[in-house]
Each structure stands twice: as structure tokens, then as C-alpha cells.
Amino acid sequence: MPRRFLQRYMPHPDTLRRQRSLRFMGHLIGNPSLWVLSRRSVANAFSVGLFSAMLPIPFQMMVAAFGAWLVRCNLPLAVGLVWITNPLTMPLIFYGNYRLGAWLMDTPVRQAPSRLSTRWVAEQMADILPALAVGSVASALVIAILGNVAIRLIWRWQVSRSWKQRARRRRKRRRQEQAP
Template sequence: MPRRFLQRYMPRPDTLKRRRSLRFMAPLIADPRLWLLTRRSVANAFSVGIFCALLPIPFQMVVAALGARLSRCNLALAVGLVWITNPLTMPLIYYANYRLGSLFFDTPVREAPMRLSARWIAEQMHDILPALLVGSLISAVILAALANAAVRLIWRWHVSRHWRRRQRKRRQRRARLEAEFDD
């Protein structure tokens, strides 16, 4: 992962500390370890962010911030990745999690009515909630682990590609200098 690319889109801790709405989090924001962009901190931030995003809980961003603090990973990435489940994607993701939980419990999947209402959801929540929670936990753990491994592999590939490119340039420069010296 190119560090410069990530730094371009990351918020600055000092600007966040100056915001009035975030002053209560100043001690958390002030910790410089939570703003590092290393292979470990970015990979763990992906794990924390995706894990929290797939859980059907309120205040996912707060949970992701606490998870970033506990695992000492990049705070901004962990909190930003929670927005994978936004109002547009949330119904699809949670329905897929519910179906996965239903498969786990080997129960029939309840079909949604043509007109979805809050009343129908409230009536069905008792039956739906266990499957939704278990399916969400299963998908959160699996996708968080896959994201962590993928980020580490991509980061390693990027660094090795950069090193090979640098070695190739050194060889070419050395060959050019030797050719000039021989002439």
C-alpha cells in the first residue's frame, strides 16, 4: 500500500483536535501511535474497521475507535472503514448476514413482505435476531481476517516491486557508468 497515497486522504490529528465536537476525544486523538501508517497498523485497522462495520450494533464508529486504541492500529482507517455499511449497503449486507446465520442454525429464511415496515421488522425481530447476530459474527470474523491478510500481502508485494525497480535502476546506472568508463 503506498504510504503517500494513504497520507493524502488521511485527516491530520492536529486539525481534528481543534474541532469543537471532538475535544472530548483529545487524549485518544493525541496518541501518535494511532496515526502511523505501517503494514501492521494498516492491516489491523482494516480488520477492526471491517469487523465493526459488519456487526448490527449502534455506534459502530465509537466501537471501531476503541478497537483501534486497543489494537494500536490506525484510527482514521478503522473508523472510516465502518462506512462500508452505509444506508445504501446496510440492508444488503445485513440480509446476507441473516441468511448466513439461518444456514448456520438450519432454519428457514423469512421472506420480506412487498412493503417493508418498521412494524413487520419489530414483530419478526425475535425470530430474526439470533440468526442475524451469528451470521454477522461469522462474516465479520472471516472478512476481517481476509482483509488483514490481503492488506499484508498487497503491502509486501508493493514494497518488493519497489525494491526490484530500484535494483534495476541501479544496475542500469552502473552499466552506463561502466560503459562510459570503458570508452
Template sequence: MPRRFFQRYMPKPDTLRRQRSLRFMAPLIGDPRLWQLTRRSVANAFSVGLFCAMLPIPCQMVIAAIGARFSRCNLALAVGLVWITNPLTMPLFFYGNYWIGTFFLDTPVREAPSRLSTQWLAEQMHNIMPALLLGSLVSAVVLAVMANITVRLIWRWHVSHHWKRRRQKRRQRRARIEAEFDD
């Protein structure tokens, strides 16, 4: 089952509760419903985590943890998936979100100067921000819905495939037993 795959890489709630830096979140970490690995909890965790990852805001992990609490999905997956937009990939994702936003707002894409600086970025922020926010919101919603549907379909396929293999093994065992009795 897909559950075994996720259990292999997930941290243990007891280990997280014992860390000094996470003691303030002990009630959240201690809730066993937030550590379940069911088709629903994993699919919703993918939705929450990827939605928060696409938002150009600070504290994405905290937002994902709060979202996991309210949607009762797997906390570790929701918070871990936020790291898809890490410092290396963030510029690519947010440029793509900005490009999507300019498409929906029907505005031209602003070209970056040959030498990019924080001063130029600060000066252009009022022009860039509406497209970035809209593009981020659109891509977050689309990615969250697609991830939820995809995880549910993969989980369902995996379970049905497992059941078919079990049924096939049972038939083979019966055939062997019947062959032994026929002899």
C-alpha cells in the same frame, strides 16, 4: 509505498483535535501511535474497521475507535472503514449476514411481505435476530481475517516490487557509468 496512498486521504490529527465536537476525544486523537502507517497498523485497522462494520449495532465508529486504541492500529482507517455499511449499503450487508446466519442455524429464511414496514420488522425481530447476530459475527470474523492477510500481502508485494525497480535502476545506472568509462 502504500503509505503515500493512505497519507494522501487521511485527515490530520491537529485538524481533528481542533474540532469542537471531538474535544472529548483529544487524548485518543493525540496519541501519535494511532496515526502511524505501517504494514501492521494498516492491516490491523482494516481488520478492526471491517469487523465493526459488519456488526448490527449502533455506534460502530466508537467501537472501532476503541478497537483501534486497544490493537494500536491506525485510528482514521479503522473508523473510516466502518462507513462501508452506510445507510445505502446496510440493508444489503445485513440481509447477507442474516442469510449466512440462517445457513449456520439451519433455519428457513423468512420472506419479507410485499409491503415492508417497521411494524412487521418489530414483530419478526425475535425470529430474525439470532440468525442476524450469528451471521454478522461470522462474516465479521471472516472479513477481518481476510482483510488483514490481504493488506499484508499487498503491502509486501508493493514493497518488494519497489525494491526490484530500485535495483533495476541501479544496475542501469552502473551500466551507463561503465559504458562511459569504457569509451
């Protein structure tokens, strides 16, 4: 991943520390090791953020922030990736997690009524929750591992490509200098 690209979109720690709603986390936000953009910190941030995003729990961003602190990875990326499960994508992702959990547990999938309501979900929660939890943890683990590996490979590819481009420019410059 290009470091400059990521730095362009990341907020500055001082900006966040000055916000009134985040003052209680000032010591966490100000920790320089949580703002490093290296292959390891970015890949681990993807793992933490994607894992937290797949969990059907409230306060996913707090879980991602704590995970970033625990693993010592990039805090803004870990917290930002939680928004993969936003209000538009959440129903589809969690339904997929439920289906995966039902398949893993070898239980029948509950069919939704023609008119889905919060009352129906509340009544069925005892039956749905185990499959949703198993499916969410399974998909979170798989997606976190795949995200980590993908970021590490992309980062390596980018560095390799950059080295090759620099070598080409050096060879071209030498040829121009040697030409009479």
C-alpha cells in the same frame, strides 16, 4: 499499500483535535501510535474496521475507535472503513448476514412481505435477531481475517516491487556510468 497514498487522504491529528465535537477524545486522537502507517497497523486497522462494519449495532464508529485504541492500530483507517456499511449498502449486507446466520443455525429464512415496513421488521425482530447476530459475527470474523491477510500480502508485494524497481534503476545507472 503505498504509505504516501494513504497519507494523502488521512486527516491530520491536529485538525481533528481542534474540532469542537471531538475535543472530548483529544487524548485518544493525539496518541501518535494510532496514526502510524506500517504494514501491521494498517492491516490491523482493516481488521478492526471491517469487523465493526459488519456488526448490526449503532455507534459502529465508536466501536472501531475503541478497537483501534485497544489493538494500537491506525485509528483513521479503522473508523473510515466502518462506512462500508453506509445507508445504501446496509440493507444488503445485513440481509446477507441474516441469511448466513439462518444457514449456520439451520433455521428457515423469513420471507419478506411484498411491502417491507418498519412495523413488520419490529414484529419479526425476535425471530430475526438470533440469526442476524450469528451471521454478523461469523461474517465479521471471516472478513476481518481476510482483510488483514490481504493487506499484509498487498503491502509485501508493493515493497517487493519497489525493491525490484530500485535495483533496476541502480543497474541502469551503473551501466550508464560505465559506458564511455
